[in-house]
Amino acid sequence: MAPTEGDQPLVRIDGLRKSYGEHTVLDGITLDVNAGDVVALIGPSGAGKSTLLRCVNYLEIPDEGVIELEGVPTAAAPSAPTKSELLAVRRKTGMVFQGFHLFPHLSVLRNITLAQELVLGRSSEDAEQRALQLLDRVGLREKASARPTQCSGGQQQRIAIARALALDPVVMLFDEPTSALDPEVSVEVLRVMRELADLGTTMVVVTHEMGFARRVADRVAMLAGGSLVEQGDPATMFSDPQHEVTARFLNAVFDR
Amino acid sequence: MEFVTDHLPTLLGGLRTSAWLALISIVLGLPCGLLLGLMATSSLAVVRWATLVVVEVFRGIPMLLLVYFVYFGLPGAGLSLAAETALVVSLVVSAAAYTSEIFRAGLLGVARGHREAARSLGLTGFQELRHIVLPQALRAVRLPIISFSVLIFQYTSVGFAIGIPELLSRSYAIGSVTFNYLGVFVLAGVLYATVAIAASGLMHLVRRDRAPQVLPF
Amino acid sequence: MNQLDWGRVLEAIGAGIGYTVGLTVIAFLGGMILGFPVALMRVSRIRALRWIGTAYVEICRGVPVVAWMLLIFYGLADLIGTDPLIAATVALTVVATAYIAENYRAALLHVPLGQWEAAVSLGLTRRQLFWRVIAPQGVTIALAPSATYAIGLLKESAFAAVIGVSDIAFQARTLTQSGQPGLATFAVAGAVYLLLSLPIAAAARTIDRRMRTRSAM
Numbered sequence: 001m002a003p004t005e006g007d008q009p010l011v012r013i014d015g016l017r018k019s020y021g022e023h024t025v026l027d028g029i030t031l032d033v034n035a036g037d038v039v040a041l042i043g044p045s046g047a048g049k050s051t052l053l054r055c056v057n058y059l060e061i062p063d064e065g066v067i068e069l070e071g072v073p074t075a076a077a078p079s080a081p082t083k084s085e086l087l088a089v090r091r092k093t094g095m096v097f098q099g100f101h102l103f104p105h106l107s108v109l110r111n112i113t114l115a116q117e118l119v120l121g122r123s124s125e126d127a128e129q130r131a132l133q134l135l136d137r138v139g140l141r142e143k144a145s146a147r148p149t150q151c152s153g154g155q156q157q158r159i160a161i162a163r164a165l166a167l168d169p170v171v172m173l174f175d176e177p178t179s180a181l182d183p184e185v186s187v188e189v190l191r192v193m194r195e196l197a198d199l200g201t202t203m204v205v206v207t208h209e210m211g212f213a214r215r216v217a218d219r220v221a222m223l224a225g226g227s228l229v230e231q232g233d234p235a236t237m238f239s240d241p242q243h244e245v246t247a248r249f250l251n252a253v254f255d256r
Numbered sequence: 257m258e259f260v261t262d263h264l265p266t267l268l269g270g271l272r273t274s275a276w277l278a279l280i281s282i283v284l285g286l287p288c289g290l291l292l293g294l295m296a297t298s299s300l301a302v303v304r305w306a307t308l309v310v311v312e313v314f315r316g317i318p319m320l321l322l323v324y325f326v327y328f329g330l331p332g333a334g335l336s337l338a339a340e341t342a343l344v345v346s347l348v349v350s351a352a353a354y355t356s357e358i359f360r361a362g363l364l365g366v367a368r369g370h371r372e373a374a375r376s377l378g379l380t381g382f383q384e385l386r387h388i389v390l391p392q393a394l395r396a397v398r399l400p401i402i403s404f405s406v407l408i409f410q411y412t413s414v415g416f417a418i419g420i421p422e423l424l425s426r427s428y429a430i431g432s433v434t435f436n437y438l439g440v441f442v443l444a445g446v447l448y449a450t451v452a453i454a455a456s457g458l459m460h461l462v463r464r465d466r467a468p469q470v471l472p473f
Numbered sequence: 474m475n476q477l478d479w480g481r482v483l484e485a486i487g488a489g490i491g492y493t494v495g496l497t498v499i500a501f502l503g504g505m506i507l508g509f510p511v512a513l514m515r516v517s518r519i520r521a522l523r524w525i526g527t528a529y530v531e532i533c534r535g536v537p538v539v540a541w542m543l544l545i546f547y548g549l550a551d552l553i554g555t556d557p558l559i560a561a562t563v564a565l566t567v568v569a570t571a572y573i574a575e576n577y578r579a580a581l582l583h584v585p586l587g588q589w590e591a592a593v594s595l596g597l598t599r600r601q602l603f604w605r606v607i608a609p610q611g612v613t614i615a616l617a618p619s620a621t622y623a624i625g626l627l628k629e630s631a632f633a634a635v636i637g638v639s640d641i642a643f644q645a646r647t648l649t650q651s652g653q654p655g656l657a658t659f660a661v662a663g664a665v666y667l668l669l670s671l672p673i674a675a676a677a678r679t680i681d682r683r684m685r686t687r688s689a690m
Contacts, residue, residue, distance in 0.1 A: 313663075317491055317628070317666055318631035318632075318663075319628065320634060321645065321659055321662055321663050321666065322642060324645065324649075325656070326658070328646070328649055329649070329655035329658075330655075331655070332654050332655045333656055378668045394658030405477050410535075410536075410537035410538075411537065413540055413559070415540060415541075416539055416635065424527055424537070430545060431547060431548075437543075437547035437548040438544070438547075439539065439548075441543055443498075444540060445532070445536040445540055448533035448536045452531065452534065453531050453532075456535075470517065470518050471581060471603075
């Protein structure tokens with residue numbers, strides 16, 4: 001996952017809007033993510049963080065606005081991507097869900113090899129080799145032949161990360177990856193994510209883990225009511241938020 | 257006892273006919289049921305509704321009437337079927353309609369998250385169905401499918417109404433000669449029940465979660 | 474092909490409705506009453522009782538309804554006489570009892586353990602606990618699936634035609650034997666069964682909805 005050449009952002013989001021009927025979830029979001037950046041999306045629930053992430057992966061189709069991956073618009077007209085455009089975007093973006101969503105009927109190894117073979121057309125040997133390498137990286141090689149249900153939540157999430165990484169995406173998207181986990185197992189997932197960041201992986205992380213945002217993120221973006229309120233480096237933002245909403249949110253989180 | 261040894265071979269022959277009719281109907285009916293189940297979960301509302309209407313109509317008609325319709329009714333439209341064919345057609349239609357509901361529930365039961373995860377990995381709709389949704393759905397429905405297959409086997413007894421020499425017809429024939437109706441029907445009942453109880457034992461083996469089977473305290 | 478004589482067909486099928494509905498209602502009520510003690514045996518901690526209950530359910534469900542009709546009509550004529558209506562009622566009740574017993578059983582086992590513990594902590598005796606707390610809940614929970622089963626029973630009742638009860642299916646078959654066109658006659662009969670099942674389905678839905686809102690509170 002080498003950083004791309006040139007100075008254009010790896011992911012460029014411009015004027016993104018999304019609503020469900022009357023309810024506006026994203027109200028014109030503009031955000032750039034450079035290669036190698038780790039961006040933490042924070043904000044109260046209902047702010048639109050997850051929807052934003054899911055738009056980048058095209059699990060949700062934005063109503064308006066532009067998303068560019070590596071300088072290429074992901075759809076000719078954002079409201080109507082073709083099937084092949086959808087697939088192309090999903091192949092380039094790796095998504096990690098709050099609920100892991102490992103496929104329960106497949107072994108851990110098969111969870112990681114399946115899409116490599118189906119989507120990238122890798123041979124089963126190559127896919128397996130890559131999967132084992134990634135399982136090594138997340139520290140779970142011994143679980144290769146286990147079933148997902150035989151793994152703890154923290155292990156399942158690390159496997160889910162390996163599954164997404166196996167397609168060599170240009171950007172990894174994490175949607176509250178530790179929210180379903182107990183604090184003591186969250187640590188192992190956060191450690192894997194931190195190692196990824198250290199390796200230069202471009203990551204966008206929706207998170208409530210302010211400690212992680214502070215230590216690992218290059219940039220924190222605060223969303224509220226479907227808008228990007230402010231963004232900046234974590235130290236500055238946490239100590240000196242520019243907006244009332246951010247200050248209130250951070251107070252609430254840290255006073256817990 | 258002599259009665260049993262005298263007539264058991266005839267009844268076993270009938271059982272074999274019943275089993276064959278059931279097997280053919282199941283083998284043909286289940287794929288149709290799966291197809292209808294997929295159509296009933298289609299994203300196109302028209303397809304979904306049309307399927308549900310067809311399924312409800314065929315589920316709402318008594319098996320006997322369906323057999324009458326196919327065997328005595330269709331000739332009026334120029335389609336005369338042999339009794340065995342008519343029974344199999346009725347059973348296939350009925351199996352497709354009933355199992356489509358089972359398949360539909362199984363398909364809808366696959367967690368949304370798994371579909372999303374498959375999509376986020378870039379799988380096409382067909383790959384998602386083939387590798388993620390179907391394996392889970394089929395696994396989830398195997399118990400109700402087994403128990404419905406037993407029902408199909410039992411419904412082959414409708415063959416009695418149109419003169420197919422399956423288990424029940426042969427029992428009746430023996431009864432009308434020997435006048436030992438009770439004996440022969442009990443014997444037939446034992447054969448039917450044996451099949452059902454064997455299937456229920458099989459389901460017990462397949463079932464993983466053993467919920468408590470007696471009341472506490 | 475002859476024309477359908479609507480007057481004749483509707484008159485005959487109308488006459489059959491009473492038998493169909495009567496059979497269904499009596500067998501259903503019989504099953505609701507007799508099913509409960511069978512279910513109690515099924516979940517009893519006394520092994521012998523459990524065994525008897527299980528045997529009853531497995532055998533009665535394992536033998537096709539048509540076979541029950543024939544067995545009772547021809548086999549037990551000495552015991553219950555030669556009226557096909559009585560034989561059909563007994564046969565259908567025997568089967569309904571087994572199916573509804575299973576609904577009671579699932580419902581009784583479904584009452585959460587916490588309820589037992591809460592009742593015990595209040596100092597109720599075992600007898601009070603069961604009859605005041607568990608049984609009422611079990612019966613209520615079993616209502617919705619049993620109402621759904623009543624639709625199945627309505628359709629199974631058509632097998633009474635095989636032993637000569639003048640229900641809807643029997644009337645339809647007789648009409649076609651006396652020259653009415655089969656396709657149309659059986660279609661009308663099928664439509665009548667569908668219409669009869671609508672109010673039962675509506676009742677089942679209402680009960681189910683009430684249960685859900687109640688358990689949500």
